[in-house]
Amino acid sequence: MTPPEATGEPGQVHLNDEDIAYLMNFLRNAPQPVTTQQLIDVLRRQLAPTHELEGAPEASS
Amino acid sequence: MAPKVSGSQRQQELASRVLTLMLARGMFMSLSAPITLSMSSLASFFESQGEKDVRGELESAIAANPDIFSVTPVDGDQLVSTTREGRAPVSVRPGNKHSFASRFLTPMPKPERPATRPRPRQQPAEVDLLAEVAIEPEALEVPEAAVEVAPEPEPELVEEAVPAVTRTIVTQAITPTDVSEVDNLNLAQAIRERLGADPRVANFGEQWLMEDRVPRFSRGDLRRLRDYMQEKEQPLTDDDLVQDVLGVRMGSPDFDLMRFALNYRLANEHREFEFVGTANQRFWSTSGLPQIGTTRRKLNEIGADYRFLIDETSAKPAHRSRSSIDHTLTFYEFIHGLLPYDAQMQELLPAPVTPNQKSAVLTFECPQSFTTYLVELRFPTPNRGGFILGLDDFYTENLVPGAIISIERTDNDGHYRVEYLPEAARSGQLLELDERRAQRYVFRPTTYACGVEESQLLTEDRFGGFANEKPLDDKARRRPEAVVAAVFERIGDAREGNFSADFETLLAGVNVERPMSPTLLRSILDYDDTGAFSRDPDADDSYTYVPGSTP
Numbered sequence: 273m274t275p276p277e278a279t280g281e282p283g284q285v286h287l288n289d290e291d292i293a294y295l296m297n298f299l300r301n302a303p304q305p306v307t308t309q310q311l312i313d314v315l316r317r318q319l320a321p322t323h324e325l326e327g328a329p330e331a332s333s
Numbered sequence: 334m335a336p337k338v339s340g341s342q343r344q345q346e347l348a349s350r351v352l353t354l355m356l357a358r359g360m361f362m363s364l365s366a367p368i369t370l371s372m373s374s375l376a377s378f379f380e381s382q383g384e385k386d387v388r389g390e391l392e393s394a395i396a397a398n399p400d401i402f403s404v405t406p407v408d409g410d411q412l413v414s415t416t417r418e419g420r421a422p423v424s425v426r427p428g429n430k431h432s433f434a435s436r437f438l439t440p441m442p443k444p445e446r447p448a449t450r451p452r453p454r455q456q457p458a459e460v461d462l463l464a465e466v467a468i469e470p471e472a473l474e475v476p477e478a479a480v481e482v483a484p485e486p487e488p489e490l491v492e493e494a495v496p497a498v499t500r501t502i503v504t505q506a507i508t509p510t511d512v513s514e515v516d517n518l519n520l521a522q523a524i525r526e527r528l529g530a531d532p533r534v535a536n537f538g539e540q541w542l543m544e545d546r547v548p549r550f551s552r553g554d555l556r557r558l559r560d561y562m563q564e565k566e567q568p569l570t571d572d573d574l575v576q577d578v579l580g581v582r583m584g585s586p587d588f589d590l591m592r593f594a595l596n597y598r599l600a601n602e603h604r605e606f607e608f609v610g611t612a613n614q615r616f617w618s619t620s621g622l623p624q625i626g627t628t629r630r631k632l633n634e635i636g637a638d639y640r641f642l643i644d645e646t647s648a649k650p651a652h653r654s655r656s657s658i659d660h661t662l663t664f665y666e667f668i669h670g671l672l673p674y675d676a677q678m679q680e681l682l683p684a685p686v687t688p689n690q691k692s693a694v695l696t697f698e699c700p701q702s703f704t705t706y707l708v709e710l711r712f713p714t715p716n717r718g719g720f721i722l723g724l725d726d727f728y729t730e731n732l733v734p735g736a737i738i739s740i741e742r743t744d745n746d747g748h749y750r751v752e753y754l755p756e757a758a759r760s761g762q763l764l765e766l767d768e769r770r771a772q773r774y775v776f777r778p779t780t781y782a783c784g785v786e787e788s789q790l791l792t793e794d795r796f797g798g799f800a801n802e803k804p805l806d807d808k809a810r811r812r813p814e815a816v817v818a819a820v821f822e823r824i825g826d827a828r829e830g831n832f833s834a835d836f837e838t839l840l841a842g843v844n845v846e847r848p849m850s851p852t853l854l855r856s857i858l859d860y861d862d863t864g865a866f867s868r869d870p871d872a873d874d875s876y877t878y879v880p881g882s883t884p
Contacts, residue, residue, distance in 0.1 A: 284522065285510065285515045286523060287523050287527050288509075291509055294509065295524070303546070304590055305542045305590065306541050307540055308524060308539045308541070309539070311541060312517055312520045315512050315524075316513070
């Protein structure tokens, strides 16, 4: 996971090739047009498993 | 020729008699066909001829001549067979080795084809990315002995001499961007920047799809779409076009896909189709459609009249941030059916959907008259202001100059609700433009039933100076200062050769000739370099004009 790439204005983000590949894969499997909001949700979901793993408590040994 | 029988004399005699008997029986049979008699019937025959206990002798006589007779035991008796040739019958089985049936039942195995030679593949050009990387000399060193022994270089020797070099390219792993702290607006912008530039992805408005999945339209389809719009004589929405022309019912599984395809494909047909819609109400137009709104004045001229709005509006307006606006109708707006695309209006209406979009067709619904008007929003250009046109009928049927209207947005960014204040009917002598002969301003009795802003109502008692005046020529109209001066002279209070008028009256008066915002008028009056205009110290918010020093 990389922090958002710095751009000219605060709050702006630049998507890297991994993000675009993930979106393209989603689009390839979409039989109907998808909205920009759906793509945003897909991007946010991309990191969800990682966040869950990071937030999960460590197993006691 | 009779076959020769063998055995004892008695056996030969019996055998000859049996053979004669059997040949007589089978005299019409074919030469090789078996002639068969049972041993018991032969014995019975000979006994009937006076022989006694002859069966044993018959069996021995037949057994002594196996070349002539064959014996087959059947159910306790014996069948004796011979042929007309005098030879024991030979059972000949019909050959079925090559019969038609057998060939069907036991087909021959497929002939073995020689293994196909692999088709040569085009080899990609080898690009040695690490050609410039220094490799240790030992790794590439060719044994000197091999080179010396073979003066002429042989390929085998070279191949053996060069050792294989293993190269490992380590690439840096790319990980997804953490977008948890980025808001939706910036994410949407980033998506548009990256995917919008990718030719594999089709995009229209806020919808995306892989380009190769977007259905394509034939030239015939495009012609039918254009013809249908021309037949209806107005821009049509994508919903209407998909249903009426392409024949896809709303609610069917393909409807969304076809609607996206229509928008995406028509957007690429710049010469024949023009997008004139909004995100929620996607209108399409084509050449040859009648103009929406006034034909009194050219659209370019109206845009030039509204040029001052470019300086009064923000470069990045907050579109759709306002839920409603109130507006007082001017005379110029009334006779042309217009509304200014000023800062307030920009905050009410949506931004252009496509880059370089010139106009957007909107629907204005008036619930008081149960009428929906098709209006056109002309977006500003670098040297012309924006405006809305197409409200002529709404104005003339319900309103007068000076009326207050309210425009309210709906959930659909292309549909708006426009209302006026219903009031008891009033009558008055109001300004009109008489177009029957040469254009002149006249006052006519008018009855209206809408709420008005009294200061902007063009009554004869306040604006009587306009009576029988001709509209200013275009040269004067293009200069706001000249229009203000003319209005002073028409409606101002004359005092010692000067003219005085209050600001609100001046505002209503100048907007008879051309559109002018309060900001622009105030600027002209307050900051005029020529000194023609000055504040009137004797009256509240009034100005004085000195003729002869007109800018």
